[in-house]
Amino acid sequence: MTLTNFTLVPAPAAVLALLGAAAATLALLAATAVSALAGRAGLARRLGFASAAIPAFYAVFLFGVGAATRERTVPRGAEKFFCEIDCHVGYSVVGVAEGPPGRARSVVVSVRARFDETTIAPWRGNAPLTPNPRAAALVDGRGARFPADPSGIAALSLPLRPGESHTAELAFLVPEAFRVAGDLRLSLVESEGPVRLLLGHERAPLAGETFLALR
Numbered sequence: 001m002t003l004t005n006f007t008l009v010p011a012p013a014a015v016l017a018l019l020g021a022a023a024a025t026l027a028l029l030a031a032t033a034v035s036a037l038a039g040r041a042g043l044a045r046r047l048g049f050a051s052a053a054i055p056a057f058y059a060v061f062l063f064g065v066g067a068a069t070r071e072r073t074v075p076r077g078a079e080k081f082f083c084e085i086d087c088h089v090g091y092s093v094v095g096v097a098e099g100p101p102g103r104a105r106s107v108v109v110s111v112r113a114r115f116d117e118t119t120i121a122p123w124r125g126n127a128p129l130t131p132n133p134r135a136a137a138l139v140d141g142r143g144a145r146f147p148a149d150p151s152g153i154a155a156l157s158l159p160l161r162p163g164e165s166h167t168a169e170l171a172f173l174v175p176e177a178f179r180v181a182g183d184l185r186l187s188l189v190e191s192e193g194p195v196r197l198l199l200g201h202e203r204a205p206l207a208g209e210t211f212l213a214l215r
Contacts, residue, residue, distance in 0.1 A: 003210050004081040004088070005190065007069040009200030011083035017199055021058045025051050065199050066206035073185060073211045079114065080188065080210055082131065088119040089131050089160065091188055094167060096214050107138060107172045109186055109214065117162035128159040135191035138172045138184045139211065145187065146174050156188075185211040 006014065028051035035044035074080045079090030095110035115129060134156040136148040148170040155168035174184065187209060189195075195203045202209045 002081060003072055003074050003078075004083055005202045005210060006083055006198075006200045007072075007202065007207070007210075008065055009198075011085055011198075011200075014198040014200050015085060017058075018194065018197055021054055025054045028054070062197065062199060063205050066204040069200070069202070069206075069208045071208035071211070073213050076213045076215055080212055081116070082190070084129060084131065086121060086124060087129060087162070088116045089129070090114045090116055091156075091212065093186060093212050093214055101176060104173050104175045107174055107184070109138075109170045109172070110167050111136075111156065111170055111186070111188070111212075112165055112167045113156060113158075113160065114165035115160035115162050120162055124162075126161055128161050130159045131157045132190050133157055133192045135187075135189050136170050137187045138174060138214075139187050140174075140184055146172050148172055184214055186214060187211055 004011075009017075028047050032044050032047040032051060035041075035047055074092075076093055079092045081088040081090045090113070092112050092114075093109060094112045097108045097110075099106035113131070134153060136153060136156070137145040138148075139145050149172070152168055152170040155166070156170075158166060158168075160166070170186075189203055189209065195201050196205065198204060201207065
């Protein structure tokens with residue numbers, strides 16, 4: 001089973017659903033204004049209700065699909081794929097180094113990014129892809145999050161051509177007191193864009209995230 005940043009709803013369908021809902025709402029709002037200016041109060045009222053109903057129904061689906069998803073963890077060495085609509089970039093943990101124990105311990109996670117050339121359309125060509133910005137954190141068994149040093153995050157969004165890969169070193173500082181709660185996992189997610197509004201996206205409301213195991 002391929003684990004991605006989307007569950008239940010394919011990424012292209014989720015994007016089309018959001019764009020379609022937004023376009024329909026705007027069209028109905030425009031029609032409402034035109035009807036009101038033309039003195040057709042009854043029609044304007046009905047169109048206004050319809051323009052409000054679309055976002056309401058979308059919100060129900062957004063929360064419903066999110067609640068139906070479950071938290072998942074990708075095994076060490078396996079890939080979590082990010083759908084970039086017309087292609088996939090896979091990320092995997094290929095190394096973990098820990099500093100000496102103390103009040104806090106440094107953890108450096110080596111993450112390999114790979115542009116899966118089998119997920120592109122034949123007409124796309126060999127043009128480079130710049131992945132969407134990422135955010136990374138280590139998460140312990142109690143849900144405490146320890147963000148990565150910003151200096152390593154930028155490497156996760158370096159341009160890649162189909163079939164290319166590179167490795168980024170992500171540094172974290174984890175207090176020893178938090179490590180007793182269980183094994184740490186890597187949270188690697190998209191940090192920008194309307195991802196919280198996409199059906200089935202791991203960052204949508206109530207949705208379970210797909211983590212990467214460190215061991």
